[in-house]
Amino acid sequence: MREVALYIAMSVDGYIADKNGKVDFLKGQNDTEQNGDSYDNFIKEVDTVVMGWNTYYQIVTELSPNEWVYNDMMSYVITHRTLNSTDNIVFTQTAPCDLVKQLKQQKGEKIWICGGSNIIQPLIQNELIDEYIISIVPTILGSGIRLFGQLQCEIKLKLVQTQYHNGITELVYKKRECNN
Numbered sequence: 001m002r003e004v005a006l007y008i009a010m011s012v013d014g015y016i017a018d019k020n021g022k023v024d025f026l027k028g029q030n031d032t033e034q035n036g037d038s039y040d041n042f043i044k045e046v047d048t049v050v051m052g053w054n055t056y057y058q059i060v061t062e063l064s065p066n067e068w069v070y071n072d073m074m075s076y077v078i079t080h081r082t083l084n085s086t087d088n089i090v091f092t093q094t095a096p097c098d099l100v101k102q103l104k105q106q107k108g109e110k111i112w113i114c115g116g117s118n119i120i121q122p123l124i125q126n127e128l129i130d131e132y133i134i135s136i137v138p139t140i141l142g143s144g145i146r147l148f149g150q151l152q153c154e155i156k157l158k159l160v161q162t163q164y165h166n167g168i169t170e171l172v173y174k175k176r177e178c179n180n
Contacts, residue, residue: 002104004128006113006120007042008147009135009168015144016117021054025139028166038163038170042133046073047109050099053079055115073112076103078119097126104128121149130175132157138167 009026010016017023049070051059056077059069068075068089075089076099083091092099096119103111113120113129123129134147157173164170 002048002106002108002111003130004100004104004111004113004123005042005046005131005133006123006129007039007133008113008115008120009137010147011137011139011141011144013140013142014147015141016115016147017145018141019143019145021058021145023058025141026137028168029138030166033166038133038135038165042112045110046112048074048076048103048111049114050076050078050096050103050111050119051114052116052119053077053081055119096122097128100128117145117147117149120147124148124155125151127155127175132171132173134171134173136169136171 008016009023011025018025056075056079063069071088073088077083077089077091078094078096078099079091080093081091085091094102100111100113100123113123120129156176158176159171160174161172162170163172
């Protein structure tokens with residue numbers, strides 16, 4: 001069965017976007033220093049990306065308006081809008097948990113949960129994320145869109161790796177088995 005990974009950055013106080021939905025704060029502490037090669041290594045293991053409409057819209061209008069950055073992968077955009085899919089971008093109204101369960105049964109490599117919180121939170125609540133790769137950005141926002149919402153029960157994780165680049169701390173957790 002395919003592994004599902006959440007690869008995301010958040011502020012020190014747990015926000016993935018500011019109160020206006022912007023991600024301008026996602027930078028290290030020094031503009032001239034590189035942020036490491038974690039993303040490049042991660043993306044080599046991924047062939048499927050799942051995101052919500054807001055994340056998709058932000059990519060195509062702000063972050064990379066001239067080119068779809070995930071051309072080498074199948075992209076699934078969960079939205080209530082009725083849009084025409086392309087060869088590598090599927091617009092779907094399928095609930096996040098149902099979509100991920102379907103994708104896990106298919107052949108392929110790692111599935112990346114890219115964002116946003118309306119997609120991520122039900123997957124966390126239903127324990128459908130196997131790996132959490134969270135980069136903590138050296139910024140305190142004070143408000144915005146939270147990564148983690150209310151949970152019905154706790155989810156035990158095991159820290160398997162840490163990295164530090166340019167003030168950004170990356171934590172890699174795997175879901176712990178019940179008896180660990």
